Amino acid sequence: MEIEVNDENFDKEVIEKSKQVPVLVDFWAPWCPPCRMLSPILTKIGKNFGDKLIVAKLNVDENPEKSREYGIMGIPSVKLFKNGEIIDEFVGAQPENNILRMLERNGVKNE
């Protein structure tokens, strides 16, 4: 599934939730062309994985605190959280298969 997160609910919706189910956070902004490319791919993955994965979108323009905390200096920046920690990440738009491989190598399965 896919949710939107912000500076206020990040700890609850990402850090806490990732203790039960992996959370893939997409740090993005509306002015960024590759973010617009990546967004529908992540939405599709979020839909396909059902309750096995949470795709969380964070607009860096509106949420400077978390962007600073995670040192976002290039977008789109995607980080995979498990048990409250970042276990994998990438920067820049990626084809769907690359993201699926990243999830697989971290034991996130769609079944």
Added chain:
Amino acid sequence: MSNKYDLIIIGTGPAGYTAAIYASRYNLSTLIIGAELGGTASKAPEIQNYPPYQSITGLELMELFEKHVRSLGVNIKVANVLEILGNEQNFKVITEDETFFSKKILLATGSQNKKSDIKNEDKFIGKGVSYCTTCDAPLFKERIVAVLGGGNSALQSALLLSQFAKKVYLIHRKENFNKAEPNLTNKIKKLKNVEILLNKEVISVEGDKFVRRVVLKDKTEINVDGLFIMTGYIPRNELTKNLGINLDEKGYIIVDENQKTNVPGVYAAGDCTYRKYKQIITAASEGAIAIIALYKEFQKENA
């Protein structure tokens, strides 16, 4: 939906989109495939030379192109093309998930950022090293950054960054900005927070988790939080190899006045061709020329 087309266009930048518009008007069954909708042009911070727009962002302009193509009912597929096999009338275009067939092909694959040979460049991608100023400039509010390069993209980058960053170093290895528009150069020179360093080369980027400084060839170190690399482009020509398409010494596709390559049924347009001037308007024009010529070929074949 059938996977057989008269024409497959590869590339979703100005050349590919314009070609799709023309192809649709000639009633050619057309598929356009691109890995990056809008292509390199969509990353331009501001465009002031594509009439009739006095000023428009690259993203806005390319979304208008895309909208135009979609309004004509042309099928746009977002995917990486891995390989093209076959020959005229029977081309086979292979993506990661699907295979498509076409009678003719237009390559409008554009160009990509040239990697420099700066030490640690890869290590700091997303940690201060960037190739997309439009994407990342606003993330450097009140920071210090360096822009590398001396062409229009480098100057545009410095211009945009100067609105956010505390200080911008514009570092160029040549002694002047001859390759850039004088208009841009003049604007840059007036900015108080931009410092121009000519005849300088960055050899290494250093830091901890993030970029902290760049090291120049003369051993000078400059403290920066970001490094924007705008040192030019190389053609995307991976798909030409199987087909045996002739390239020039720099890897650009050689075409004739009709945008035809040496391989029957394969045309090329835009930044991937060997034509000297790389502009949105010239790419669009090449896309149009290719389709008009290609359509005439179809007419002859079917006569």
